[in-house]
Amino acid sequence: MGNARSPRRIFIAAVSCVAMVLGTQFMLARPASAASTVTVRVVIEHVLEQGCTDNLSGSDFYSKITIGGQDFNFGPIDGEDEISPDWTAEKAVDVDTAATVPVVITLAESDGFLNFEDDVCDISPNGSELDLTVNLVPCAVTGDVSGVCAGPITSAGNGDADIRFRIEVDLPAATPGLAVRCTHTPLWPQPGDTVTITVESLDGTVQVGDTMADLSSGAPGPALVDHKKIADDLEVWVNEPTGPDLHVTGKTTDSYVITDVPAGDLVYGCTAHAGADRVFTGWRRTRVGAPAEGTAIPVSFTGARTNRVDVVFIADSDSYTAATDPAFLADATDVIKGAYYGQDFFLANQQRFNFWLADQRGDADRVAAPTPANPANTNCVLTRPPNWSKDYSWADTGVILHRDTFRDCANGGVFSTEPTSLGTVLHETGHAPFGLADEYCCDGGYFEALPNPNMFDTLAKCQADAPTLGRTAADCRTVTDVRPTPAKSWFLSEPTPNDLMNADRRPPQAADIRRMNWYFDNCAAGKC
Incomplete structure (x- = not known):
């Protein structure tokens, strides 16, 4: 103990x-992990209106966070001049190919279009957007403003809005x-x-x-x-x-x-x-x-x-x-x-x-x-x-x-x-x-869940998909649902036995992992 x-x-x-x-x-200031990816996370914690609105009923703030060229859109939050939205964007970054990643934070006040052609708020001392550079290992934030990773960073811009955010890099x-x-x-x-x-x-x-x-x-x-x-x-x-x-x-x-x-x-x-x-x-x-x-x-x-x-x-x-x-x-x-x-x-x-x-x-x-x-x-x-x-x-x-x-x-x-x-x-x-179908015979739950299914309703679809999973068309097998009249056949290239969705509930295989990673990626984009 x-x-x-x-x-x-x-x-x-x-x-x-x-x-x-x-x-x-x-x-992260210690020796870097041998793993090739880290997770870069940006969280907008607090926004205070200081003039970026023409709406007497309050501001309708929304935001865009861009990490390494990938956009994450949030909002709007209607009729509030002060918000604590915890808007969160996450992106996996390969540290073997990049020592830094660019981050851009944009804040806008909606006039009803939500296309960043509304009133873009000035939140940077050098312009409307916050342009930042995140050093990955060890983590550090520089650019229009700078600060300590995982701690609060503030920027007042030139009078439109005050913003507080944090940036994290996880092993x-x-x-x-x-x-x-x-x-x-x-x-x-x-x-x-x-x-x-x-x-x-x-x-x-x-x-x-x-x-x-x-x-x-x-x-x-x-x-x-x-x-x-x-x-x-x-x-x-x-x-x-x-x-x-x-x-x-x-x-x-x-x-x-x-x-x-x-x-x-x-x-x-x-x-x-x-x-x-x-x-x-x-x-x-x-x-x-x-x-x-x-x-x-x-x-x-x-x-x-x-x-x-x-x-x-x-x-x-x-x-x-x-x-x-x-x-x-x-x-x-x-x-x-x-x-x-x-x-x-x-x-x-x-x-x-x-x-x-x-x-x-x-x-x-x-x-x-x-x-x-x-x-x-x-x-x-x-x-x-x-x-x-x-x-x-x-x-x-x-x-x-x-x-x-x-x-x-x-x-x-x-x-x-x-x-x-x-x-x-x-x-x-x-x-x-995760929306995965059963893979055992013959009375499970069978369906083709798009996108990234582990089960198909035709053999042709299974054979076309198999190479994307590192398999061949010959790996496709049939599972027959005996309950309907007539019985219905379903097709998959996952192995049997030794699979999460098979009867032995072993480790997830390629199609399972593909579907679950798709779900995780949606969550990372704030869509859970």
Whole structure:
């Protein structure tokens, strides 16, 4: 067990997540990772009108952020002269080919056209737009204004509007030879609790250890197959950029303990370093006590909901007494660690997820639905929490955790799973939110989801697509849905077995990854 401390230095974030990124510039000032890409993120935190409007009812601000030539458009926010929009743009940049990346921030006030031919606001001391250069490793911001990476930077322009923004550069969470996992317990701390943050270094080939051969069997597999790797050093950072709160060498895991944690937001991140590789989990915020606003409880918040895949855990009313049930919290903890942080593709993308707890319970059941052809037929029925439509419309998916055993399903953006069936968690996540079709025979969910499908309704489409996945037309195979009359054939080039959307729920293959990366890219552009 690592060090322990009192809460006297814990940062309490009342409104924003600015503190989540404190310390990033210190990590990136160290030797660069062997990974070739970093994530450049620009966040517009605050805008104050100082003359850039002719509207007596208030300003209608909108914005464009350009990173390395790629535009990200935001707004408008109507009738407000002072806004805190948290407009966020992210772009992956190859550090092997570029040491810097240009960033341009444009602010405009709408006259109803939203084409930057309205009133472009002067936010730069040298002109209307802010032209900046971001040095990637170590991170630094220069240009029309300059500042510290991950800290607030302000610009007043020449009287049109004041703007505050921040720029961050994140190392990846995994390389081909190293990954880092960082978890905290209890999952939803309460004021006065002792919180333990555990960091682990893994070899980058972590796989869920669920060996269920048949989706209908309901038999849980082993919890997790860990591939630990001895790290040159492991670090835990909590809130402050002055240095790591835990630094150990020559270990695969260690823990940092915080005693008597106060109400508010606890912010932390972990790094691992081995040889030329340095990886970073990204900064996370977990709520201590009641949520600051709304009903959802953020237990691992990495960025704005429009830029992240938001996964909300829902307690099953037949299995748990409430969202505060210790058994539910323990099961959700195991699912985050064992599934989402227990398979290499998902672990490498851990910075792209937010995890939440729903404040009200739902229900997942298997009910009898006999048909003349199948008298023993049953249907999976999912009941969302009563306030789901009102309070969780922003969620990308809901996960109803249940402890009884039956064949799970996904529909309407929600899925069910047993917390011990880790492969099922990721398989159903493939359905919701990523929109992947089943790849097993012969009674799954089959469809062609555009763009970037993993399943096609004609052989010709599959054969035309196969080369884009590094395959040949001969790799296309047929899955027959036996339920309609006549039976319908579907086509795919993914392998069988050994695939996320097949019955064995193994690692995602090329078509799965293509579809999920497309979804992640949409999130990075603020479209989640």
